[in-house]
Amino acid sequence: MRAAENDLSNPILVEVTRAALVESVHRGSIAIADADGAIRYALGDVETPVYTRSSLKPIQALPLIESGAAEAFGLSDEEIALACASHSGEPMHTSRVAAWLSRIGCSEADLACGPQAPRYEPALENMVRSGEKPSRLHNNCSGKHSGFLTLSRHWGVATVGYERLDHPVQQAVVTSLRQLSGASELPWGVDGCAAVNFALPLTGFARALAKLAGRRTVGAGRILRAMTAHPELVAGTGRACTALMRAAHGRAAVKIGAEGVYAAMIPERGLGIALKIDDGTARAAETAIAAILDTLGLLDETAQMFIRAPVLNTRNTVVGERRPAPALADAALANI
Amino acid sequence: MRAAENDLSNPILVEVTRAALVESVHRGSIAIADADGAIRYALGDVETPVYTRSSLKPIQALPLIESGAAEAFGLSDEEIALACASHSGEPMHTSRVAAWLSRIGCSEADLACGPQAPRYEPALENMVRSGEKPSRLHNNCSGKHSGFLTLSRHWGVATVGYERLDHPVQQAVVTSLRQLSGASELPWGVDGCAAVNFALPLTGFARALAKLAGRRTVGAGRILRAMTAHPELVAGTGRACTALMRAAHGRAAVKIGAEGVYAAMIPERGLGIALKIDDGTARAAETAIAAILDTLGLLDETAQMFIRAPVLNTRNTVVGERRPAPALADAALANI
Numbered sequence: 001m002r003a004a005e006n007d008l009s010n011p012i013l014v015e016v017t018r019a020a021l022v023e024s025v026h027r028g029s030i031a032i033a034d035a036d037g038a039i040r041y042a043l044g045d046v047e048t049p050v051y052t053r054s055s056l057k058p059i060q061a062l063p064l065i066e067s068g069a070a071e072a073f074g075l076s077d078e079e080i081a082l083a084c085a086s087h088s089g090e091p092m093h094t095s096r097v098a099a100w101l102s103r104i105g106c107s108e109a110d111l112a113c114g115p116q117a118p119r120y121e122p123a124l125e126n127m128v129r130s131g132e133k134p135s136r137l138h139n140n141c142s143g144k145h146s147g148f149l150t151l152s153r154h155w156g157v158a159t160v161g162y163e164r165l166d167h168p169v170q171q172a173v174v175t176s177l178r179q180l181s182g183a184s185e186l187p188w189g190v191d192g193c194a195a196v197n198f199a200l201p202l203t204g205f206a207r208a209l210a211k212l213a214g215r216r217t218v219g220a221g222r223i224l225r226a227m228t229a230h231p232e233l234v235a236g237t238g239r240a241c242t243a244l245m246r247a248a249h250g251r252a253a254v255k256i257g258a259e260g261v262y263a264a265m266i267p268e269r270g271l272g273i274a275l276k277i278d279d280g281t282a283r284a285a286e287t288a289i290a291a292i293l294d295t296l297g298l299l300d301e302t303a304q305m306f307i308r309a310p311v312l313n314t315r316n317t318v319v320g321e322r323r324p325a326p327a328l329a330d331a332a333l334a335n336i
Numbered sequence: 337m338r339a340a341e342n343d344l345s346n347p348i349l350v351e352v353t354r355a356a357l358v359e360s361v362h363r364g365s366i367a368i369a370d371a372d373g374a375i376r377y378a379l380g381d382v383e384t385p386v387y388t389r390s391s392l393k394p395i396q397a398l399p400l401i402e403s404g405a406a407e408a409f410g411l412s413d414e415e416i417a418l419a420c421a422s423h424s425g426e427p428m429h430t431s432r433v434a435a436w437l438s439r440i441g442c443s444e445a446d447l448a449c450g451p452q453a454p455r456y457e458p459a460l461e462n463m464v465r466s467g468e469k470p471s472r473l474h475n476n477c478s479g480k481h482s483g484f485l486t487l488s489r490h491w492g493v494a495t496v497g498y499e500r501l502d503h504p505v506q507q508a509v510v511t512s513l514r515q516l517s518g519a520s521e522l523p524w525g526v527d528g529c530a531a532v533n534f535a536l537p538l539t540g541f542a543r544a545l546a547k548l549a550g551r552r553t554v555g556a557g558r559i560l561r562a563m564t565a566h567p568e569l570v571a572g573t574g575r576a577c578t579a580l581m582r583a584a585h586g587r588a589a590v591k592i593g594a595e596g597v598y599a600a601m602i603p604e605r606g607l608g609i610a611l612k613i614d615d616g617t618a619r620a621a622e623t624a625i626a627a628i629l630d631t632l633g634l635l636d637e638t639a640q641m642f643i644r645a646p647v648l649n650t651r652n653t654v655v656g657e658r659r660p661a662p663a664l665a666d667a668a669l670a671n672i
Binding site for chain 1: 345352354355356357359360361362363385386387448449450451452461464465475523524525526527528529530533535595596614615616617620649650651652653655656
């Protein structure tokens with residue numbers, strides 16, 4: 001029998017209990033930067049690049065604003081919010097994306113993302129009842145893709161291939177991301193929606209988010225306003241991003257990403273927060289970001305359900321709890 | 337900025353890549369015992385009790401056999417397989433559970449588990465179309481509960497409360513589990529289906545599974561036969577337990593549990609295998625158990641899809657891979 005390996009691991013950020021035992025744990029790392037680029041807080045490995053996934057969307061939407069495309073096409077704050085969204089495929093999302101595409105002379109067929117079943121159960125059930133198949137409009141990233149198409153239209157470049165690294169739209173994202181993060185290298189992969197996605201050290205990602213939070217780039221104010229004014233469009237009914245932005249009353253803009261990533265921007269303090277759960281689970285990322293924002297005094301009591309979340313069984317009895325681990329009850333975090 | 341904590345952590349067992357980077361990792365621990373109780377292999381922390389969850393079902397079904405209840409009520413191997421199942425709520429599962437309940441003079445109303453939507457999508461879609469609501473029969477544990485009810489009937493004790501620790505049926509499970517595992521303490525909690533569930537060190541759990549694998553308890557042969565003869569009833573269409581038992585052609589009986597647990601019994605070698613993924617994710621538990629069984633030479637090539645699983649995007653393009661981490665490519669494992 002061999003002892004447990006004693007390798008360098010990230011701290012446990014979230015634990016899930018059942019009765020008297022901790023049943024599962026989630027490790028991860030956190031970086032918080034200010035708009036001057038200083039790292040104000042770091043926990044765990046914040047130097048290894050991690051894919052930013054959908055938490056990158058506020059930055060992926062910047063060229064849409066800063067190019068003048070959003071103004072030229074008269075995009076509403078609702079549409080900007082959708083460009084930053086991983087939406088649930090509810091009618092409020094798909095109808096707005098469809099109208100937006102139509103206005104720029106595009107349609108669902110121009111979206112490079114694949115079809116995806118709506119995450120919002122009543123919407124999915126309605127589709128099953130009516131025999132309708134999920135479309136690309138229902139893909140949680142259809143707003144981001146509509147933003148990419150809008151920028152392609154504005155520049156008069158080919159819309160086909162807009163999701164690929166070598167397309168001018170993605171090169172504009174690369175330029176923004178390099179400038180904001182200070183990262184010299186941007187490893188990339190293909191996201192769930194088929195668009196290119198970039199990896200950053202959490203320090204670099206937090207710096208980029210802090211530049212937005214501190215309005216150090218022209219488009220930041222519009223992004224922050226759109227996200228915080230329309231939290232229901234950034235995610236959807238019952239979702240963490242929506243609930244946390246409502247609980248923050250405009251004091252934080254937050255965005256989850258697949259595989260356990262969460263990004264937050266705190267305009268009043270010019271702070272950017274980036275975290276990654278090692279194992280990629282959303283439940284842990286949600287609890288961790290909620291606990292951090294709560295420690296920073298930014299949330300009202302409605303956010304408690306994400307910080308200490310009951311574990312229910314199929315009879316709706318509480319049998320355990322998901323909660324921040326001791327590492328998150330860090331005095332250094334409260335005193336940033 | 338503080339360095340990553342250097343605490344005692346379990347090794348990384350499974351990693352998930354995207355393009356050139358490892359995007360997420362899953363840590364965990366493994367114990368393999370033989371029927372004499374010797375620990376033949378251990379990796380990570382195998383001494384801290386972990387909830388066994390649904391991977392306990394083969395042992396929870398033992399008193400049903402060993403009491404004579406299964407014989408008295410003429411239970412088929414299909415019904416024994418369902419008693420050991422976390423099924424997908426397909427018609428093949430719910431129809432058999434309903435018929436079984438009827439035969440023992442019970443009905444859905446006697447099940448202590450709550451209603452649960454079928455995991456099998458076509459079954460769920462049919463229910464949505466017809467307006468039918470998920471019932472307790474659809475609960476993935478309805479077969480286990482039917483076994484508990486059968487034993488209650490056989491003993492002529494109250495069926496109400498059969499899911500609780502103080503009921504004779506659960507006390508029989510406790511007795512079996514103590515004897516097989518050698519564990520002196522059995523911390524307990526309430527499972528997702530409202531039945532009591534027990535925590536064991538992985539060493540004790542592996543020993544208990546090895547006693548079954550080695551047929552060191554009277555009911556073991558029947559359990560092993562039922563599970564390996566009816567893998568589609570133990571889980572369902574497309575599920576890992578079903579596919580892995582098919583790929584093992586009777587040489588392994590396997591059972592997943594919630595929160596990243598997997599149990600396996602290897603009759604030809606009298607081995608019991610228990611593993612727990614720290615973070616509770618099924619994807620990692622499936623890859624880990626498949627890799628272990630493959631290393632032991634028990635699986636045909638159809639199991640490869642669980643060992644090295646492609647990560648697909650919404651356009652069904654391969655963008656990454658889920659795979660065993662180097663710790664699982666352990667020569668000591670191959671030479672047990």
